[in-house]
Amino acid sequence: MTDATPVRNVSDTARWVAIYRAMESERPDAIFRDPFARRLGGERGEAIVRAMPRGRSMAWPMIVRTAVMDEIVLRCVREGARTVLNLAAGLDARPYRLELPADLRWMHVDLPDMLGYFREQMAGETPRCHLEFHAADLRDAATRRELFADAARAGPVLVITEGLLIYLDAEDVAGLARDLHDVAHARWWLTDLASPLLLERFTRHLDSNLAAGNAPFRFAPADGTAFFAPMGWREREFRSTWDESLRIKRSVPAAPFWQLRSRLTPRRHAAVRRMSGIVLLENTD
Template structure:
């Protein structure tokens, strides 16, 4: 690319993740199919994968995240969700690639330039449901609340923050949690979560590249989903990234050693390690 670091800002991480979805799609035993991912990720997305240390080898947690979230979205829709509020949606093509009810309302929300990029890349494609694009800066309280009020018009609402919270400060996550509860009145909130220990591990491997692109990892609550309780949310499901990687056969290098160490660890320590990274489905209280 034209700069040593291909990551220019947080939005570019969507290109990175799209390439991982493309890599999975191209496998004969793919867990999901995203035929748009390679096109959307483009040259810059591939350059990011190439720039990240062991970039091609570290696709597994993001592939697992995509697969598990796909399943949870389906289950929530089957349980009555009428609106999906997809925040910082990036290049998420679920409205095009998942088998969704035609009358499902899907709100694809992101920064204006990211929405424009996605719409251009998907020109000529037909979504499976009622897809609406909303260009908004969620950091701006008035814009955020306007979007959330719009979502609340047709409930029950499933909110998705895939790959978003880790880039936010804690006070921004708190504001988001309050508004999803009070204004969007979301019934469910689907999010991926890390812990402080995982952030430290990622700091050594990925942070130089991410910080150089003004996209450092910030949010990883030690309390896991309990952190969200004061804002009206409780854990409904938690899917350990590691456990699901074993189940889905997307094992990283050294998995056998890590599984041995987990097996001989005290129970409390083992449970903490398995929750270092995961996908949480929370419900509104």
């Protein structure tokens, strides 16, 4: 890793985001606590934050995403989720830090190297629920479907794809969506979603660093959550990253100015609200 190419691969982005969780957790007024984040992010995660343009100031959307997803995961569990299928789980320590039922089945899925690193760092820690580790390359359709069929054995299933879809091509997202519907028979799918406007803005500042590490941003459907309709999914809830940042007071320093400016142009305000969000999809069957 060099300053010119701080991200070596997609897995490195998990270390980057872990440092953002650590930054929030160490605040006296933290809205969530992840006591493992600093350890998981490690020196590489710190170096990525230092090397990225405006690295520390870019923490807010990741902090918002974590907080809102925590809320939705806990709500879905209260509504009856019995299996959580966490795809490209990276360094997500939710099974260790959230108040989860002991008999909840949590499937932590990632590539072998990332999975090995996570298990090594978390050795000696006790999860709150029944945690399983699955090494899998989700690009392999046969492997993916076998894993999804296994998840379906103990439903209802909640799927999490936090920070994953933006790195995939549209056809790969469509294939994943079909298999989650037809094979995993998932009831809920929790993900984050970007718009073309967000992709354009991020490309100006970050994409050269991410592309150098073979981790460019790709997926930002112009039709938003309607993209998933042909694969059997509909939007149940869209939590605007911008709106949620204002609600939990973790927005950019100039947020009041931008909020006022955008409200003077209603069309722009609507676009900003849907530029990025945390989405809960539900199975249409």
